[in-house]
Structure formats: structure tokens, C-alpha cells
Amino acid sequence: MNSPILDELIQSLRCLPGVGPKTAQRMALYLLERNRIGAARLSESIGMALQRVGHCEQCRTLSEETLCSLCSNPSRDGRLLCIVGSPADLMAIEQTGSYRGLYFVLTGHLSPIDGMGPREIGIDALLSLLDRHPVQEIILANNPTVEGEATAYYIAGLLKDRPVLLSRIAHGVPVGGELEYVDGGTLSHAFNGRQQLR
Amino acid sequence: MNSPILDELIQSLRCLPGVGPKTAQRMALYLLERNRIGAARLSESIGMALQRVGHCEQCRTLSEETLCSLCSNPSRDGRLLCIVGSPADLMAIEQTGSYRGLYFVLTGHLSPIDGMGPREIGIDALLSLLDRHPVQEIILANNPTVEGEATAYYIAGLLKDRPVLLSRIAHGVPVGGELEYVDGGTLSHAFNGRQQLR
Numbered sequence: 541m542n543s544p545i546l547d548e549l550i551q552s553l554r555c556l557p558g559v560g561p562k563t564a565q566r567m568a569l570y571l572l573e574r575n576r577i578g579a580a581r582l583s584e585s586i587g588m589a590l591q592r593v594g595h596c597e598q599c600r601t602l603s604e605e606t607l608c609s610l611c612s613n614p615s616r617d618g619r620l621l622c623i624v625g626s627p628a629d630l631m632a633i634e635q636t637g638s639y640r641g642l643y644f645v646l647t648g649h650l651s652p653i654d655g656m657g658p659r660e661i662g663i664d665a666l667l668s669l670l671d672r673h674p675v676q677e678i679i680l681a682n683n684p685t686v687e688g689e690a691t692a693y694y695i696a697g698l699l700k701d702r703p704v705l706l707s708r709i710a711h712g713v714p715v716g717g718e719l720e721y722v723d724g725g726t727l728s729h730a731f732n733g734r735q736q737l738r
Numbered sequence: 739m740n741s742p743i744l745d746e747l748i749q750s751l752r753c754l755p756g757v758g759p760k761t762a763q764r765m766a767l768y769l770l771e772r773n774r775i776g777a778a779r780l781s782e783s784i785g786m787a788l789q790r791v792g793h794c795e796q797c798r799t800l801s802e803e804t805l806c807s808l809c810s811n812p813s814r815d816g817r818l819l820c821i822v823g824s825p826a827d828l829m830a831i832e833q834t835g836s837y838r839g840l841y842f843v844l845t846g847h848l849s850p851i852d853g854m855g856p857r858e859i860g861i862d863a864l865l866s867l868l869d870r871h872p873v874q875e876i877i878l879a880n881n882p883t884v885e886g887e888a889t890a891y892y893i894a895g896l897l898k899d900r901p902v903l904l905s906r907i908a909h910g911v912p913v914g915g916e917l918e919y920v921d922g923g924t925l926s927h928a929f930n931g932r933q934q935l936r
Contacts, residue, residue, distance in 0.1 A: 542829070543802040545787050552783040555776030557768045558761070569826050570755045571784065572791055572800055573845075578753030579784050585750040586769065586781035589743050593770055602770055604741040628767050631740070647771075 546572070598669065600662060601627045601645045610634075610643060617641045619676040623666070623695065625649050625683050633681065641679075644669060649687035650694055658694065666695070670702070677705040684711055744770070796867065798860060799825045799843045808832075808841060815839045817874040821864070821893065823847050823881050831879065839877075842867060847885035848892055856892065865896070875903040882909055 542550070546568060553564040571579035595601065596608035603609070610616060620641025624630050630643050646661045658664070670678075680695060682688035696706055711729035713722050722730075740748070744766060751762040769777035793799065794806035801807070808814060818839025822828050828841050844859045856862070868876075878893060880886035894904050909927035911920050920928075 543791060543800065543807070545783070545790050545802050546800055549783045549787040549791075552776065552780040555769075555773055555780060556765050558764075563756070565829065566756075566826065567754050568787070569800070569824070571753075572787060573825065575753055576788055578750065579788055582750040582753060583781045583784035583788070585743070585747045586777050586784075589747040589766070589770060590774055590777055590781070592743050593741060593747075602741065602744055602767070604743050609741070626767070627771065628764065631763065631767075 599630075599643045599645055600647075600665065601630050601643065615640075618673065620679065621670075621675040621677070622679040622681050623692075624681045625688060625691070629681065629683070639679075641677075642675075646682075646691065649682060649685070649691040651687045661691070663695070663698070667698070670699075670704075674702075675704060677707060680706065680708045797828075797841045797843055798845075798863065799828050799841065813838075816871065818877065819868075819873040819875070820877040820879050821890075822879045823886060823889070827879065827881070837877075839875075840873075844880075844889065847880060847883070847889040849885045859889070861893070861896070864893070868897075868900070868902075872900075873902060875905060878904065878906045 549568045549571075550561070550564045553559055553567050554561065556564075559567070571582075592604045593602050594604070596603040596611055597606050598611040599608060601608055601610070605612070617640050620639075621644055622633065622639060622641055623644050623646065624633065625646050625648055627645055630645055633639055633643075644666050646663075646666070648656055648661055650656055650658065650661060678695075678699065680692040682692045692708055696708075699706060710733055711726065712733055713719065713726060713730045719727070747766045747769075748759070748762045751757055751765050752759065754762075757765070769780075790802045791800050792802070794801040794809055795804050796809040797806060799806055799808070803810070815838050818837075819842055820831065820837060820839055821842050821844060822831065823844050823846055825843055828843055831837055831841075842864050844861075844864070846854055846859055848854055848856065848859060876893075876897065878890040880890040880893075890906055894906075897904060908931055909924065910931055911917060911924060911928045917925070
């Protein structure tokens with residue numbers, strides 16, 4: 541019923557995460573009826589990003605330079621290395637402003653069932669980075685999921701003979717949460733990881 | 739903190755309806771990390787649609803031809819004309835498959851506060867279409883909102899001296915709904931518009 545080009549636009553909008561057929565149709569009509577300038581800008585910026593944005597050769601986050609702005613920033617503390625599972629996790633940590641060290645971005649987490657082994661997620665690149673730039677502390681900030689925990693455990697095993705302090709971000713009750721609604725696993729972690737006052 | 743090109747991509751994704759800063763960031767990272775092929779297709783199809791999709795010169799819905807597939811379809815009933823407020827409304831009606839006449843798509847509804855007067859929503863084009871192609875019945879399928887009702891009322895006033903049957907789509911309780919949860923206005927309409935059984 542629609543024109544083929546409009547159908548193609550609706551179909552291609554569905555590649556966006558969380559966008560189903562209804563939302564894609566709404567987006568396509570909005571772009572064509574109400575915001576052609578925004579649509580042109582979007583088309584151009586996707587093209588530009590695809591062409592120019594690659595990965596930082598040191599930390600492997602998304603970057604348009606060979607070395608990203610974090611790795612090339614001399615005021616970051618090169619003795620700390622934080623390992624995360626994706627650029628989105630890096631951004632979330634950066635947005636807190638509470639960490640001043642460097643990062644290493646894995647390509648997801650270990651998940652043999654999805655074909656994600658150590659090589660696929662970039663463990664080799666991590667080890668070769670550590671050979672070139674030894675650090676004092678490695679903070680494992682993998683997701684608190686089964687895959688993330690497995691990945692953190694695996695990396696800890698690989699690095700156990702190196703003279704480096706290994707740490708894992710704390711598990712516990714989220715700030716602002718109510719104990720009543722916190723799940724059991726998190727509560728157990730919060731008790732096991734309790735910290736002495738003074 | 740991000741690369742400027744990535745920031746620009748995130749900003750331009752925010753022009754999509756219902757997409758805020760968090761979702762835009764998630765979409766941008768997804769496109770660049772996981773689905774570059776889909777991203778390229780999206781960029782291309784937006785560009786193509788902007789270039790090729792215009793408005794049907796008869797019914798004014800989105801179309802890449804001068805005359806859309808509905809207006810140029812000889813099996814549609816040219817004696818019926820349904821007036822809707824947007825191409826999305828037209829699509830919703832077409833998807834039911836229960837209407838076989840033609841359409842006329844207004845550019846929204848009358849809303850003086852937003853600068854939408856009769857000329858802006860395309861009443862002139864509607865009258866000139868009716869002069870060229872007189873019809874037997876006009877079905878006002880404007881949205882059941884204040885603006886939609888005002889627009890339907892305004893059009894009914896304009897056409898009252900023409901030899902044409904005017905109708906408005908029925909207001910009433912939605913199929914599958916429970917009376918308990920239906921709002922008062924809709925319930926009153928359902929009572930006023932009640933239909934005799936046999």
C-alpha cells in the first residue's frame with residue numbers, strides 16, 4: 541500500500557534497538573512530514589560516523605582518532621586501568637566523573653553459547669596492552685551479570701601471576717533504593733561486602 | 739568526552755520522536771558497534787526517501803509518484819472521499835481493509851494557537867479537488883480530539899450547500915474495551931449514537 545521507498549525507510553528504521561513496526565512507521569512519517577531538516581542531518585551524521593568513527597588502538601573504545609581523547613589525555617592516571625564490557629559502560633563511568641584512570645573496552649563478555657570466547661572479546665589485546673604499559677591496579681568493572689562475572693573471574697585467573705593489584709567494583713544495594721525491593725542476591729552481596737565504619 | 743562525530747550522531751538521533759538523550763546514545767553505540775550494515779542502509783534510505791518521497795497531488799498523502807497508488811487504483815470507489823488529518827491516519831484506516839473509497843489528507847487539524855488555519859491545513863486544496871472531482875459522500879475521519887472535532891465541524895460548515903452526503907465516523911466504546919474503564923465523554927457519545935437492532 542505504501543510507496544516502496546517509504547516501506548524501505550520503515551524497514552531500515554527497525555534496525556534501531558527498541559524500535560518495532562509501529563514506532564518505525566511513526567518515525568518515518570515524522571521525518572518526512574514534519575522534520576526533513578532533522579532527517580537530512582541524521583542521514584548525514586550516520587554516514588559520517590560510519591566513515592570516520594573507528595576504535596581507539598589502545599583502549600578500543602569508539603574514537604575518530606587513532607588514540608581516543610581519554611588515552612591521549614596526560615592528566616589521566618596511567619597507573620589505573622578499568623576494564624569494561626562496552627563503550628556505553630565506559631561512558632556511564634565517565635559521566636560520574638569519579639574515576640581518573642584509563643580504560644580497556646572488551647567487546648562484550650564471555651559467552652560460549654553465542655560464540656564469544658576470549659579471543660572474540662579482545663583478551664589478547666588486553667594482555668598485549670598490559671605487556672606494553674604495565675599498571676599498578678586493574679579494576680574489573682564488567683557487568684554484574686553471569687557473563688560479566690565469568691569474564692571478570694577469567695581475567696583475574698589470567699593475571700594472577702602478574703605484579704598488579706586486581707579489584708572488582710563493589711556489589712551492594714543501589715543508592716536511593718529501599719531494602720524491601722532489593723533482590724536477595726544483591727542483599728547477600730551487600731552483607732558479604734560490608735565495610736567497617738572508621 | 740565523546741568524539742565530536744559521535745556526539746553529532748547522538749544529537750541528530752534525538753530528532754526522532756520519543757528518543758531522549760539516553761536512548762539516542764544507546765542507538766548510536768548500537769549502530770556503530772553492532773550493526774554498521776543496518777546503519778548504512780538507514781542512512782541511505784533516509785536520503786533516498788527525502789529525495790524521492792513527496793505528496794500525491796490529488797490526496798496529498800506521502801507518495802513517490804505524482805499520483806499515489808490509492809488515487810491511481812481504478813478499483814477504488816471514487817464516489818467516497820474520506821478526510822483524515824495525516825498519512826498515519828490514512829495508513830491506520832487502510833490497514834483495516836474496510837474502506838474502499840478515496841482519501842484526502844489534511845496537514846493536521848485547525849489550531850489557531852499553533853498558527854494552523856484553514857489555508858495551512860489544506861482546505862483550499864480540498865475544495866478545489868471537490869470542484870474537479872465531485873463525490874457522493876464525504877466521511878470526516880478527523881481525530882476525535884478538540885482540534886479534530888473543530889476541523890470536522892468547520893469542513894461540514896463549508897460544504898453544507900453542496901449536494902454531497904456528509905458523515906462523521908462513529909464515536910463510541912472501543913471494541914474489546916470494558917465499560918468500567920471507558921471515559922465519560924466516550925460513554926455519552928456511545929449512548930447518543932446508539933443504533934437500533936433490526
